[in-house]
Amino acid sequence: MSEKDIGWMQRALQLADRAQQNNEVPIGALLVVDDELISEAHNSPIAMNDPTAHAEILALRKGGEKLGNYRLLNATLYVTLEPCLMCAGAMVHSRIKRLVFGAADLKAGGVISQANVLDLPFLNHRVTYEGGVLAESCAHQLIQFFKNKRQMKEEKYK
DSSP: OOHHHHHHHHHHHHHHHHHHHTTSOOOEEEEEETTEEEEEEEOOHHHHTOTTOOHHHHHHHHHHHHHTOSOOTTEEEEEEEOOOHHHHHHHHHHTOSEEEEEEOOTTTOTTTTSOOGGGOTTOSOOOEEEOOTTHHHHHHHHHHHHHHHHHHHHHHTO
16 A cells, blocks of 8 residues: 555545435545546435536546546546446446555455455456555444434434
């Protein structure tokens, strides 16, 4: 884990805060090429009425628009939570070079926890990955979000 990775993950955590402020699951993602920020996004499926509006997908879309190419060669995607199956597949198709994520998603993670999409032998592109960067901070943010949601729900029915 490099200092650069930690710095970018801190920025991704700030994006996750924005998602939480919008009552979205707090996940942030950003795309970096040659130490330059290309795009950033946070979860927005509720606000956008779009089940595919995960932070990763939105960052990849914006990155493709900015670079004028669907192939995001030499890009690193930073995300606060281990990507799901859909997002992992999008990373392969976008040809990013590297994924760095914070907390593992033990319930639905598509990289190491429940599936190993990026390691499937039949895929024509390999994405290297590293998990656990600021994992405790990333996990804490998600745990607190869902804890608050449960408390609000319990108070509603009292």
